[in-house]
Amino acid sequence: MSNETTIHVPAEVVHELHVEEHGAHHKESFITKYVFSQDHKMICKQFLITGIIWAILGGLMSVLFRLQLGYPEASFPILEDIFGKWAKGGKFTPEAYYALVTMHGTVLVFFVLTGGLSGTFANFLIPLQIGARDMASPFLNMLSYWFFWLASVVILSSFFLETGPASGGWTVYPPLSALGQVNEGSKAGMDFWIIGMALFVVSSLLGGLNYISTILNMRTKGMSMTRVPLTIWAILFTAVLGVLSFPVLLSGLILLLFDRHAGTSFYLSDIFVASTQTALPNEGGSAILFQHLFWFLGHPEVYIIILPAMGLVSEVMAVNSRKPIFGYMAMVGSLFAIAILAFLVWAHHMFVTGLNPFLGSVFVLLTLLIAVPSAIKVFNWLTTLWRGNIRFTPAMLFAIGFVSMFISGGLTGIFLGNSTLDIHLHDTYFVVAHFHIVMGVSAFFGMFCGIYHWYPKMYGRYLNNTMAYIHFWITLAGAYLIFWPLHYEGLAGVPRRYLDYSNWHAFKNFLELNRFISTVAMIVFAVQLMFVFNFFYSIFKGRKVVTPNPWGANTLEWTAPIRPGHGNWPGEIPEVYRWAYDYGKDGRSFIPQTEPVSPQESKH
Amino acid sequence: MSTIFLLLILLLGFLITFQIAKANEYVGILKGEKKNFEQNNRINGFLMIVFLVLGLIGVYWCNELFKGKILGEAASEHGDKIDTMLYITLGITGAVFFVTQILLFWFAYRYQYSEKRTAFYYPHNNKLELIWTVIPAIALTVLVGFGLYYWFRITGDAPKDAMEVEITGRQFAWLVRYPGKDNTFGKKYFQNISDKDDNQLGLLWDDPASHDDIVVNGTMYLVVGKPVKLIINSRDVIHDVGLVHFRMKMDAVPGTPTTMWFTPKFTTEEMRKKLNDPEFDYEISCNQMCGKGHYTMRGIVKVVTPDEFILWRAKEKPNYARVMAGKPAPPSTDTTKVSSVKPSETPSSVAKSK
Numbered sequence: 001m002s003n004e005t006t007i008h009v010p011a012e013v014v015h016e017l018h019v020e021e022h023g024a025h026h027k028e029s030f031i032t033k034y035v036f037s038q039d040h041k042m043i044c045k046q047f048l049i050t051g052i053i054w055a056i057l058g059g060l061m062s063v064l065f066r067l068q069l070g071y072p073e074a075s076f077p078i079l080e081d082i083f084g085k086w087a088k089g090g091k092f093t094p095e096a097y098y099a100l101v102t103m104h105g106t107v108l109v110f111f112v113l114t115g116g117l118s119g120t121f122a123n124f125l126i127p128l129q130i131g132a133r134d135m136a137s138p139f140l141n142m143l144s145y146w147f148f149w150l151a152s153v154v155i156l157s158s159f160f161l162e163t164g165p166a167s168g169g170w171t172v173y174p175p176l177s178a179l180g181q182v183n184e185g186s187k188a189g190m191d192f193w194i195i196g197m198a199l200f201v202v203s204s205l206l207g208g209l210n211y212i213s214t215i216l217n218m219r220t221k222g223m224s225m226t227r228v229p230l231t232i233w234a235i236l237f238t239a240v241l242g243v244l245s246f247p248v249l250l251s252g253l254i255l256l257l258f259d260r261h262a263g264t265s266f267y268l269s270d271i272f273v274a275s276t277q278t279a280l281p282n283e284g285g286s287a288i289l290f291q292h293l294f295w296f297l298g299h300p301e302v303y304i305i306i307l308p309a310m311g312l313v314s315e316v317m318a319v320n321s322r323k324p325i326f327g328y329m330a331m332v333g334s335l336f337a338i339a340i341l342a343f344l345v346w347a348h349h350m351f352v353t354g355l356n357p358f359l360g361s362v363f364v365l366l367t368l369l370i371a372v373p374s375a376i377k378v379f380n381w382l383t384t385l386w387r388g389n390i391r392f393t394p395a396m397l398f399a400i401g402f403v404s405m406f407i408s409g410g411l412t413g414i415f416l417g418n419s420t421l422d423i424h425l426h427d428t429y430f431v432v433a434h435f436h437i438v439m440g441v442s443a444f445f446g447m448f449c450g451i452y453h454w455y456p457k458m459y460g461r462y463l464n465n466t467m468a469y470i471h472f473w474i475t476l477a478g479a480y481l482i483f484w485p486l487h488y489e490g491l492a493g494v495p496r497r498y499l500d501y502s503n504w505h506a507f508k509n510f511l512e513l514n515r516f517i518s519t520v521a522m523i524v525f526a527v528q529l530m531f532v533f534n535f536f537y538s539i540f541k542g543r544k545v546v547t548p549n550p551w552g553a554n555t556l557e558w559t560a561p562i563r564p565g566h567g568n569w570p571g572e573i574p575e576v577y578r579w580a581y582d583y584g585k586d587g588r589s590f591i592p593q594t595e596p597v598s599p600q601e602s603k604h
Numbered sequence: 605m606s607t608i609f610l611l612l613i614l615l616l617g618f619l620i621t622f623q624i625a626k627a628n629e630y631v632g633i634l635k636g637e638k639k640n641f642e643q644n645n646r647i648n649g650f651l652m653i654v655f656l657v658l659g660l661i662g663v664y665w666c667n668e669l670f671k672g673k674i675l676g677e678a679a680s681e682h683g684d685k686i687d688t689m690l691y692i693t694l695g696i697t698g699a700v701f702f703v704t705q706i707l708l709f710w711f712a713y714r715y716q717y718s719e720k721r722t723a724f725y726y727p728h729n730n731k732l733e734l735i736w737t738v739i740p741a742i743a744l745t746v747l748v749g750f751g752l753y754y755w756f757r758i759t760g761d762a763p764k765d766a767m768e769v770e771i772t773g774r775q776f777a778w779l780v781r782y783p784g785k786d787n788t789f790g791k792k793y794f795q796n797i798s799d800k801d802d803n804q805l806g807l808l809w810d811d812p813a814s815h816d817d818i819v820v821n822g823t824m825y826l827v828v829g830k831p832v833k834l835i836i837n838s839r840d841v842i843h844d845v846g847l848v849h850f851r852m853k854m855d856a857v858p859g860t861p862t863t864m865w866f867t868p869k870f871t872t873e874e875m876r877k878k879l880n881d882p883e884f885d886y887e888i889s890c891n892q893m894c895g896k897g898h899y900t901m902r903g904i905v906k907v908v909t910p911d912e913f914i915l916w917r918a919k920e921k922p923n924y925a926r927v928m929a930g931k932p933a934p935p936s937t938d939t940t941k942v943s944s945v946k947p948s949e950t951p952s953s954v955a956k957s958k
Contacts, residue, residue: 078607089739094894096894143852168893173892175840175842175858176842179841185665201829215784269859270859271794271840271841272774274775274839277799277800279794287842287860288860297883300952313897321715323726324726325727326726326729327733328728329728330728352855353852353855354836354854357756361752364751364755367750368744371744372744375736376736376737380708383732385708385715386711386715386726388723389718389723390649391641392652392712392716400709403708407700407708408701408705411697411701414697415690415693418689418747418748418751419751420689420751420754420755422684423851424686424690426844426853426891427846427892464625465629466625466628466629473651473655484662484663492675492689493851495846495889496891497899497956501899503900506887510673529622533693584723586721
């Protein structure tokens with residue numbers, strides 16, 4: 001008996017029933033189905049797979065520069081074989097190191113955790129969970145992906161420039177990013193970065209406007225805003241944040257482009273270039289102006305990353321605790337509060353730029369205010385677990401891991417948001433540890449949680465559970481092993497973006513620790529590759545899904561066929577009678593949203 | 605060779621994991637989905653509590669390992685305030701950390717699936733939610749209160765008797781200027797900068813106030829117990845004056861001078877004795893990404909007694925006098941090993957020469 005049959009015998013029957021059941025109302029060629037598809041489910045998969053490829057590249061970059069940090073004296077001849085002049089003698093040049101750091105940040109923040117995360121789950125879940133056949137504008141949705149793809153191509157090609165990709169840090173502060181004379185990466189690499197980001201902003205706007213209009217206008221009958229799952233609320237606020245803040249970044253970048261090529265002085269003033277021994281003519285510009293424009297996006301950006309993860313985690317946690325999410329309205333309210341505050345805290349990145357101390361104090365107050373809605377969310381998640389009946393599916397494990405990471409990273413935010421402490425901790429490893437935990441690892445956990453939970457809906461098959469468990473436990477332990485000790489480096493004042501500390505009396509005590517962290521980072525990266533393997537292997541060989549609602553969930557996507565066609569539901573779109581969280585009510589494990597409220601049911 | 609070997613081992617490990625994973629899936633199907641699920645659930649529930657215990661031990665152990673390597677006594681009065689604030693914040697957030705993490709993993713373990721249990725239908729409780737809105741709000745008010753109190757003390761105006769020192773960042777070194785006997789900085793203009801003519805800051809020689817200005821590469825002399833106000837500039841890109849022992853930090857922005865002030869508590873010599881480290885020096889680090897040599901942008905602060913300071917200043921030749929003497933400036937006495945980065949040298953060559 002072959003393995004395939006062992007696994008799939010019961011599956012085939014059910015599967016056959018559902019496939020092709022929906023009306024084949026339009027012909028699909030390979031191109032319209034897989035390439036220029038207007039089906040939100042295919043666009044979701046395009047975003048997801050592009051995001052995975054970017055995540056591998058971005059993660060690989062971190063492994064490469066961790067080599068330098070862990071082994072500053074060693075040389076690896078293989079690096080020279082691959083990278084040529086960028087790694088002469090088997091050691092990365094400082095330019096290459098900074099290019100890697102810069103692109104690691106850019107790729108992961110924008111291309112994985114914004115494009116990859118929002119793009120995937122907004123596209124997949126909005127129509128399926130609100131009961132719509134597709135997005136408000138499938139065509140714009142398709143464009144959104146293809147602009148993302150173009151942006152990816154531009155950024156990727158900047159790696160092959162003679163002067164290398166952008167290397168002034170992912171925040172691209174001018175004047176460093178404005179002047180090719182002071183930094184190799186600020187030559188053509190920076191132009192590619194700006195163009196790539198401009199295309200990315202276009203993609204994000206096309207996507208975001210579409211998400212908002214779909215959620216507001218295309219909910220099925222009975223699906224009032226107080227009945228939509230928290231995923232939808234989270235995605236809605238994410239989209240609003242993106243639509244309002246990305247244009248500001250774009251404007252900042254356009255001014256930067258003018259400073260670079262049109263001789264303007266928006267950001268430039270009083271600059272003497274040592275390499276050419278010339279003073280530039282620019283006067284009167286303000287380098288700080290760029291930081292205001294950048295962080296006006298940059299701070300909402302971290303919520304653009306974390307809100308969808310919060311939504312996914314809330315949904316998965318309720319389903320697998322077999323309990324309603326605790327405090328649905330408070331969850332929505334805190335999402336709303338975070339979204340509002342996101343626009344009012346940007347200058348906490350700039351406490352030590354010479355900002356007026358009074359202005360700084362206002363931003364301290366507003367920044368620490370964010371801890372209140374965050375605390376509400378954490379306590380609500382904890383209460384959701386309390387007295388549940390918890391199933392540790394891989395998705396649920398990642399949801400629990402998310403909460404743990406979010407607590408750890410959120411609490412260190414209280415240190416950094418306090419301007420007094422920020423004086424000491426600014427631009428040290430404390431910041432690196434903080435945002436990697438709260439935005440990097442947490443958001444990745446949210447994303448994994450979403451992938452494991454909705455994979456059966458996306459591909460009609462399960463991911464391999466054993467690999468998923470290994471993936472979770474090693475990633476959770478590894479993430480703490482990497483980032484927890486980094487806080488100590490930060491408290492010691494060790495600055496970030498240094499590639500060698502051996503010349504520094506105060507900072508050279510952490511070599512052993514850095515070596516340990518680099519080793520763990522490599523192991524964790526290898527485990528992520530195992531996940532990627534699991535992902536692609538299971539698309540073709542995974543255990544087949546045999547029931548339309550494998551998790552016993554209430555939301556609408558599980559009422560659709562196992563492999564829904566374009567249009568999602570073969571017949572009428574289902575009608576909704578209740579909220580999404582009637583788990584464990586009146587002795588019943590779950591009550592789908594499509595079930596009318598019976599008169600005997602207890603009220604809540 | 606060893607790289608290839610390592611990759612092979614990794615690949616082998618992966619193949620084994622994959623085979624086990626596949627086998628587990630088949631075994632699971634043969635055992636029956638329900639039994640398989642219950643078994644996996646128990647294992648993961650157990651791991652939750654294992655992770656919590658090991659994690660807490662890890663947190664303690666990590667602290668034992670590294671607490672000696674961080675902070676140390678702050679070398680400025682502002683630093684003491686910042687350290688106090690740090691411990692207040694650590695106390696409050698630490699308590700929240702332990703309570704929430706323990707609850708999280710404990711709940712996960714305690715309420716894992718069991719056939720006998722039914723989940724408790726508990727959609728909301730306004731009183732509870734109000735409690736955990738108000739308590740964090742109060743805790744944060746405390747933190748904001750302390751924080752802002754210290755913040756205004758630190759960023760407030762410098763005392764009138766503060767010594768003024770100007771520090772200017774360039775790729776990748778620090779330039780320090782003293783106003784000289786007249787206590788007034790001479791005017792400068794960036795178009796006037798010329799490294800060749802030993803006018804690194806672009807001082808205007810027409811202004812007599814500039815004639816006694818002292819410009820030093822890489823080393824800043826400060827007087828112990830005397831407040832100092834730094835006027836911070838940059839010549840090219842954004843740098844940041846990071847003074848880790850004093851716990852101070854401020855960006856150096858081209859075209860927009862910034863300031864910060866503090867009072868050094870110990871001389872360099874005192875610190876050397878205190879730390880039992882004859883090689884100790886206060887360091888100036890650049891904390892804002894400034895290009896390929898960012899990590900080499902090291903300066904030194906020498907905190908000395910008032911007498912030593914007067915002696916040192918008397919020996920330093922003003923920039924103007926150096927230029928008028930018509931010969932290239934010898935680097936100031938202490939700077940040779942400090943700011944070895946000259947524009948012609950690449951940072952990597954500096955790192956090697958060290």
